[in-house]
Amino acid sequence: MNNIRPQLPKIAVFASGFGSNFQAIIDAIKNGVLMAEIVCLVTDKPESYSVQRAIKEGIDIIAFSAKNYASKADYEKMIAAQLIAKGVELIVLAGYMRIIGNTLLTMFPRKIINIHPALLPAFPGAHGIKDAFEYGVKVFGVTIHYVDSGIDTGEIIDQASFHINGTETIDEVETEIHAIEHKLYPATIQKLLEDNNL
Ligand code: GRF
Numbered sequence: 001m002n003n004i005r006p007q008l009p010k011i012a013v014f015a016s017g018f019g020s021n022f023q024a025i026i027d028a029i030k031n032g033v034l035m036a037e038i039v040c041l042v043t044d045k046p047e048s049y050s051v052q053r054a055i056k057e058g059i060d061i062i063a064f065s066a067k068n069y070a071s072k073a074d075y076e077k078m079i080a081a082q083l084i085a086k087g088v089e090l091i092v093l094a095g096y097m098r099i100i101g102n103t104l105l106t107m108f109p110r111k112i113i114n115i116h117p118a119l120l121p122a123f124p125g126a127h128g129i130k131d132a133f134e135y136g137v138k139v140f141g142v143t144i145h146y147v148d149s150g151i152d153t154g155e156i157i158d159q160a161s162f163h164i165n166g167t168e169t170i171d172e173v174e175t176e177i178h179a180i181e182h183k184l185y186p187a188t189i190q191k192l193l194e195d196n197n198l
Contacts, residue, residue: 008037009198011189012088014096015043019050020178021094021115021185026057028186036193039086042079044098060086066098076103083108089198092189093147097126100147112147113192115185117177119143119159124152129177133170139163140173142180144188158188 015022022041028034041054046063054061062082069075080103083091091104093114100112118128119141125131132140141161146154160180164173192198 008035009089009193010039010087011036011090011092012040012042012083012086013038014091014093015041015048015050016045016097017048017050017095019048019053019095021181022050023053024182025092025094025186025189026053026059028190034186034190036090036189039088040082042083042096044096050095072098072101073103076101080104080107090189090193091147092185094185099151100149102149105147105149110146113157113189114145114147114152114154115181116143116145116152117174117181119161120145120152120156128152129174130170133173138166140177142177142184144185157192158184160184 013022013025025034026038029036029038038059040060040062041050042062043050044064044066046065051061051063062079064075064078066075084107089111091108091112093100093112104112116124116128118124118132119139120143123131139161141159143159144157145152146157148154162176162180
């Protein structure tokens with residue numbers, strides 16, 4: 001029997017900002033670290049740099065402004081319809097600054113993952129690095145988790161950490177966190193796709 005998959009697994013990346021993790025995923029595909037196809041970028045910030053990256057790479061863009069929709073369910077239905085039409089098998093949140101609602105969670109069960117710049121369950125929310133730094137932790141890290149209806153509460157898939165001696169600036173810590181993210185996210189996505197036979 002021929003086990004060769006005719007097409008690469010299709011993923012969608014959701015981003016609201018700079019998109020360095022989006023770029024790391026693009027680069028990992030180019031370098032053969034990740035065997036997948038990014039079929040679209042979904043963004044709630046049409047002016048964000050993540051959109052420039054998608055344009056440069058010729059990746060389809062689904063851009064929307066939440067204020068143009070009556071509810072989260074309304075814009076998520078629009079997104080879900082397009083993702084299903086494109087055959088998306090895994091949704092990868094990479095700095096997407098909106099809480100995923102029941103519409104997407106129901107339509108993509110255990111198919112939505114997120115990266116968070118702290119060692120969950122510590123320091124959830126939008127300022128994980130600053131919160132951990134100000135608390136004075138000596139071990140920092142990154143968490144990749146399934147998305148559920150909470151804020152950074154879903155089941156943990158993988159984590160990576162590093163120790164500081166306390167003399168580092170927050171900028172230095174942040175640089176190290178992003179460097180870890182850019183390696184761990186593509187590798188974890190690849191492993192998930194393999195584990196799910198995608
Ligand atoms: C990353 O630190 C990620 O962990 C968090 O948002 C940040 C996004 O950065 N969820 P970028 O837009 O990928 O550069």
